[in-house]
Amino acid sequence: AQSVTQLGSHVSVSEGALVLLRCNYSSSVPPYLFWYVQYPNQGLQLLLKYTSAATLVKGINGFEAEFKKSETSFHLTKPSAHMSDAAEYFCAVSAQTGSARQLTFGSGTQLTVLP
Amino acid sequence: KAGVTQTPRYLIKTRGQQVTLSCSPISGHRSVSWYQQTPGQGLQFLFEYFSETQRNKGNFPGRFSGRQFSNSRSEMNVSTLELGDSALYLCASSPVTSGGPADTQYFGPGTRLTVL
Numbered sequence: 001a002q003s004v005t006q007l008g009s010h011v012s013v014s015e016g017a018l019v020l021l022r023c024n025y026s027s028s029v030p031p032y033l034f035w036y037v038q039y040p041n042q043g044l045q046l047l048l049k050y051t052s053a054a055t056l057v058k059g060i061n062g063f064e065a066e067f068k069k070s071e072t073s074f075h076l077t078k079p080s081a082h083m084s085d086a087a088e089y090f091c092a093v094s095a096q097t098g099s100a101r102q103l104t105f106g107s108g109t110q111l112t113v114l115p
Numbered sequence: 116k117a118g119v120t121q122t123p124r125y126l127i128k129t130r131g132q133q134v135t136l137s138c139s140p141i142s143g144h145r146s147v148s149w150y151q152q153t154p155g156q157g158l159q160f161l162f163e164y165f166s167e168t169q170r171n172k173g174n175f176p177g178r179f180s181g182r183q184f185s186n187s188r189s190e191m192n193v194s195t196l197e198l199g200d201s202a203l204y205l206c207a208s209s210p211v212t213s214g215g216p217a218d219t220q221y222f223g224p225g226t227r228l229t230v231l
């Protein structure tokens with residue numbers, strides 16, 4: 001079974017500051033990992049995903065994440081926050097076995113960007 | 116390409132009624148998954164359909180069911196609605212590649228169900 005823990009349900013940063021959203025996973029097999037963003041009254045939009053090709057994954061809107069097996073982490077970062085980054089962010093894991101397309105999500109982190 | 120569409124966007128029902136939600140996947144996508152999102156439980160997997168067959172099911176009671184049509188469109192049904200079924204129901208479609216669980220899921224805007 002897989003699980004995801006997102007540390008910090010709310011994170012506030014100033015505009016232009018570094019964004020760091022934390023995600024730790026638990027999986028008995030090598031995982032596939034995803035970061036999604038959700039804006040109010042919308043569905044989820046994929047930011048990036050890790051599928052074992054490279055440990056540093058670059059996504060859309062300047063976000064990137066690094067897979068660290070030793071730390072079972074997949075933290076999301078962005079060098080400089082923009083007001084438009086304010087949203088809820090979800091980390092998700094999918095097991096690397098079988099053909100199932102089932103995502104297990106973390107509880108989410110609400111990002112606030114202060115002017 | 117048009118994205119995943121879900122209808123209706125908003126729905127109000129009363130306890131005991133049943134409801135059907137519809138999802139049209141991105142053209143060419145043959146896998147459709149459904150998720151429930153609530154403030155208390157977060158995002159939870161309901162089921163996945165591929166080639167009109169349920170491939171995988173989450174831990175939900177039998178009141179939750181779904182189906183997929185030959186054009187990959189999917190519907191989910193909830194019978195005997197309870198207050199706790201109030202949620203945002205998200206549909207996601209995925210291209211079927213050899214990646215399986217690595218395939219990206221593309222989400223629709225969701226259907227907001229309120230049970231009174």
